[in-house]
Amino acid sequence: MSAIIEDFTTTIPHWQPRVKPIDLSEATPAQLDALKVTPSNTKVSEYVLVLANDVETLKVRTPLFNAILYNKGGLSRAERELGAIGASAVNRCVYCMAVHASRYNQLTKDESVVEAIFADGTKAALPPRAAAIFRFAVKLSETPSKAEPEDIAALKAAGLDETEILDLILSTALFGWANRLMHSLGDPVERT
Amino acid sequence: MALVNEVVFAASGLTETDPLVAALTVREDIFAATEAAHDASLTPTDPGGISHAERAALAVRIARQNEAETLVSHYRALFETAGAPAEIAPLADPAFTGGDDKRLTAILAYMxxxxxxxxxxTAEEITAMQAAGVADADIVRLAELNAFLAYQIRLVAGLSLLRGAA
Structure with a gap:
């Protein structure tokens, strides 16, 4: 068995499930539909095959994730990723962090924000707009949420409008969801 | 406006006349998908080994752990709709840890x-459920319920703040 990765990294690990993925050859029509498996597209990750155990939520989850991360207008793609990064820092989801920190770096062509977060975690010192976004994402991700009216005021002061703040709430909340699945149903391990 | 009938809007205190509602319609597709995810997590057509009443009671428990009072009320009502079986009711109390029931003890520790x-x-919560006879498919159902609630609770917390700031 490969070693479990404990530290944050931008190298995307392999995700090793703790529960049994469904067997694609025995999948029901509803599972194949939710998995979007077609004769020309039979590549499905083990993670999605695990989620196919609960086909009704898998079916609604994919359009929701895509809309929150990729819908037009509002908050930039990179800043939505920063919401995901804030949640993943609080929830310590190494796999989610690797995916979204590397995507943030690609989108911004700047690694300094992610480097600061990897070094100092939720206390990282960041440029003003990124700091307001990250701080809000961290506080909203706590249980119970610690986000306060002052955090919304700080986002507005940093130049975010109502739609941008809504998009940040959505991407942060979404990673409260994704972190809990990824981090509890499997382990991030080195790719072999 | 259909939005105000959805669970997260009601729980965030948003009414038809709230000026924020117009701004939120930009993301109408997301709110529709959120409502569909609520139904798939709480009242699925095939609930597997986790009944609608158990799901609603667990949702009350998790909403209470998050101090999300409006959602506590919503899930209490859903528990009543599911018939409110007396043997399931204790799950809603965060202080209840399962008593002598091994299956329930393992499920509550994980949740x-x-x-x-x-x-x-850790992997221990998963192996404890497997040892207590919880099927892998039901472990995934519990994970999805838990994960959806984490999302919904934070969405409501965020919308409530945004409403207050409008």
Missing amino acids: DQVAVTPREA
Whole structure:
């Protein structure tokens, strides 16, 4: 068995499930539909095959994730990723962090924000707009949420409008969801 | 406006006349998908080994752990709709840890860990459920319920703040 990765990294690990993925050859029509498996597209990750155990939520989850991360207008793609990064820092989801920190770096062509977060975690010192976004994402991700009216005021002061703040709430909340699945149903391990 | 009838809007205190509602319609597709995810997590057509009443009671428990009072009320009402079986009712109390029931003890330990301290979740909570006879498919159903609630609770917390700031 490969070693479990404990530290944050931008190298995307392999995700090793703790529960049994469904067997694609025995999948029901509803599972194949939710998995979007077609004769020309039979590549499905083990993670999605695990989620196919609960086909009704898998079916609604994919359009929701895509809309929150990729819908037009509002908050930039990179800043939505920063919401995901804030949640993943609080929830310590190494796999989610690797995916979204590397995507943030690609989108911004700047690694300094992610480097600061990897070094100092939720206390990282960041440029003003990124700091307001990250701080809000961290506080909203706590249980119970610690986000306060002052955090919304700080986002507005940093130049975010109502739609941008809504998009940040959505991407942060979404990673409260994704972190809990990824981090509890499997382990991030080195790719072999 | 259909939005105000949806669970997260009601729980965030948003009414038809709220000026924020117009701004939120930009993301109408997301709110529709959120409502569909609520139904798939709480009242699925095929609930597997986790009944609608158990799901609603667990949702009350997790909403309470998050101090999300409006959602506590919503899930209490859903528990009543599911028939409010007396043997399931204790699950809604965060102080109840399963008593002598091995299946329930393992399920509640997992649900509490993932809801409240997900960063500390380990393989042990999963193997304890498997040892107590919880099927892997039901473990995934519980994970999805827990994960959806984490999203919904934070969405409501965020919308409530945004409403207050409008």
